[in-house]
Amino acid sequence: MRILLVEDDRMIGVDLSEALRTDGHSVDWVTDGLAAELALQATRFDLALLDLGLPRKAGREVLRALRHRDDATPVIVITARDALEDRVEGLDLGADDYLVKPFELAELKARMRAVARRHAGRARPRLSNGTLTVDPATREVWVEGREVTLSAKEYAVLYALLERPGAILSRRQIEERVYGWNEEVESNAVDVLIHYLRRKLGAGAIKNVRGAGWMVPKSGA
Ligand code: CA
Numbered sequence: 001m002r003i004l005l006v007e008d009d010r011m012i013g014v015d016l017s018e019a020l021r022t023d024g025h026s027v028d029w030v031t032d033g034l035a036a037e038l039a040l041q042a043t044r045f046d047l048a049l050l051d052l053g054l055p056r057k058a059g060r061e062v063l064r065a066l067r068h069r070d071d072a073t074p075v076i077v078i079t080a081r082d083a084l085e086d087r088v089e090g091l092d093l094g095a096d097d098y099l100v101k102p103f104e105l106a107e108l109k110a111r112m113r114a115v116a117r118r119h120a121g122r123a124r125p126r127l128s129n130g131t132l133t134v135d136p137a138t139r140e141v142w143v144e145g146r147e148v149t150l151s152a153k154e155y156a157v158l159y160a161l162l163e164r165p166g167a168i169l170s171r172r173q174i175e176e177r178v179y180g181w182n183e184e185v186e187s188n189a190v191d192v193l194i195h196y197l198r199r200k201l202g203a204g205a206i207k208n209v210r211g212a213g214w215m216v217p218k219s220g221a
Helices: 012-024 033-042 061-067 084-092 105-120 152-163 169-178 188-201
Strands: 002-006 025-032 048-052 077-079 097-100 132-135 140-143 146-148 208-209 213-214
Touching: 002 169, 012 025, 012 105, 025 033, 025 152, 048 169, 048 188, 061 077, 061 084, 061 169, 077 084, 084 097, 084 140, 097 105, 132 146, 132 152, 152 169, 152 188, 152 208, 169 188, 169 213
Parallel strands: 002 025, 002 048, 048 077, 077 097
Antiparallel strands: 132 140, 140 146, 208 213
């Protein structure tokens, strides 16, 4: 997932971004509300983790503005404030979930998966098109029941494609999903990742749609 982390506490920010990157997510980290707002306007994120107490612009104002322009980017509010009114206000302003600091990483990850499921309109925890299956909780991947091992970037590409089997993702869309702002992206990086994925998953697992991008076939197709 491409994640925007909005957190002004350096220690939490470093810990969280490292932990999420280790899981293969691409994480862009900003430390104030204004930067968060600019980032959300410029880039499509799969998830924002939003602290409420922020310099320059309060988290609640960032959230309010986001929903005001009908941006449905999933948001999990992470904050030290545990007052009931803050939780209720956060949810009513359009947060998808709420986590009070300090929290366990395992709980945050489980909530991230749940939010991603709801956002995609899925009830089942696993992504599958019948041939390929991904378990976001364990990051295991199977091809017709056979488990395969993918690198973090390969996993990120497959996850993005398998979220909507049959839908084409362009090179640009895949790059946005897989790489953060500070990462150098070679012009053929996506082709290389697709090449390795096909070697591991089978040549027909990912289809190239000439001039448009790539897709995984719908189940039964
Ligand atoms: Ca804060």
